[in-house]
Amino acid sequence: MDRVFDTRLPFDFPRIIDDLLPVGMVVVDRRFTVVMWNRFMELNSSMRAESVLGKNLFDAFPELNRNWLEKKIKSCLVLKTASFSSWQQRPYLFRFKVSSMDSGEADFMHQDASIFPVYDHEGVVQGACIAIQDVTAIAEAKLLLDRTMDQALDLEETSQRDGLTGLYNRKFFDEQITQEILSSRRYGWPLALAMIDIDHFKTVNDTFGHDGGDAVLRNISTQLRGMLRASDTLCRYGGEEFALILPHINQDSASVLLERLRKAVEGMQVALEDGQQVTVTMSVGLASLQDGMTPGQLLGNADKSLYAAKRAGRNCIVSHVEPATPAPPSPPPSP
Known part of the structure; x- marks a missing residue:
């Protein structure tokens, strides 16, 4: 399999993914045991990686929609295909509070979620990666635009x-x-x-x-x-x-x-x-x-x-x- 980066370069790619990537990364094995919990997830869940790693994802987060997420992960493992869930279909996967720096009206983080298979060195699927992207600003802008359009239509109707x-x-x-x-x-x-x-x-x-x-x-x-x-x-x-x-x-x-x-x-x-x-x-x-x-x-x-x-x-x-x-x-x- 072709490499995705040059190992000769002095870059710490695991650290980039773990600490610097502004996207939540959660990797679970076939039994839904958490094997990766990056810095984004730590900051937004207020749970250190040490307290989550090795635990069943659904035991650590009982508020997750287990039926839906289990089906998505199992489908990913069996079919070896990725799936995507937009905030417009499902506002969030993990219910995280919005950052205090955000001056918007949302009381939780709107998220786009992707689930894709994780392979070992022999090309065998060993787990699934859940990627969480914070799209709160996009969601709030869209909701504000919708409200503005509704108000404009109401004003036009009133006129x-x-x-x-x-x-x-x-x-x-x-x-x-x-x-x-x-x-x-x-x-x-x-x-x-x-x-x-x-x-x-x-x-x-x-x-x-x-x-x-x-x-x-x-x-x-x-x-x-x-x-x-x-x-x-x-x-x-x-x-x-x-x-x-x-x-x-x-x-x-x-x-x-x-x-x-x-x-x-x-x-x-x-x-x-x-x-x-x-x-x-x-x-x-x-x-x-x-x-x-x-x-x-x-x-x-x-x-x-x-x-x-x-x-x-x-x-x-x-x-x-x-x-x-x-x-x-x-x-x-x-x-």
Whole structure:
């Protein structure tokens, strides 16, 4: 077997491994008796090598996960292959305290562990070496990054939500309708937009106060959201007005869905804290995306239909009808 270092050089390689290597090195024989315990392990376990050498590893450290580690070592001895365990799979093998010089938040050392066979001079596997690498700084940086990302996502989600109803807000609607139109054009699926307004909402506020009005908005939002598909997007557009983006659905099918929503709201009784019951209705304007239409034009058509629904007596749905394209003029008669 080729040498891994030149024995003629004046280097004490065993001492380098034992005392200077910033990695924990534990060697056990086939009976799990500890035959090597380097300086890293002494410092972090607070156990001198003299108190560990010659002892069964699991007797010296009963807190080790014996079932898991025994299987790993036996597999290494039989198959003569190395194995690796990341801190993300198993935070630690030996539960060591973090160095006092470490200013991080971890209360124990995060470790990567490698187990590989140890051969004698004749190439026979006589034991296994467990190498412990302190990756606490890496782990803490990764965990901090994950927390930061989660907080950023939470902030983004909060910025997209209406504080009262929990629905998406106007800002999110403006972004989402543009994306839905692009997707509709790219994939060729239909897209409908409904503008919804709570009828006589000012009267609700005047009669039951703003707390009563808020309760109505929250209850209606919950009712509508529970009846929609996962692909639909319901937004609080402003005040008592809502915008509902309906992808993958044509105008006729959207009308059927909206009629179910209208009837559900009509049948609601919102219970206020003082025991009073409030009933409301809603008016709906519906429009569908046509070729070459901008987000503003689609919204404008839905708004026009909403105003038409209010003029028609409220508590109804009005769908926008595109004007018919005039037929081309007939050619002049032949002379």
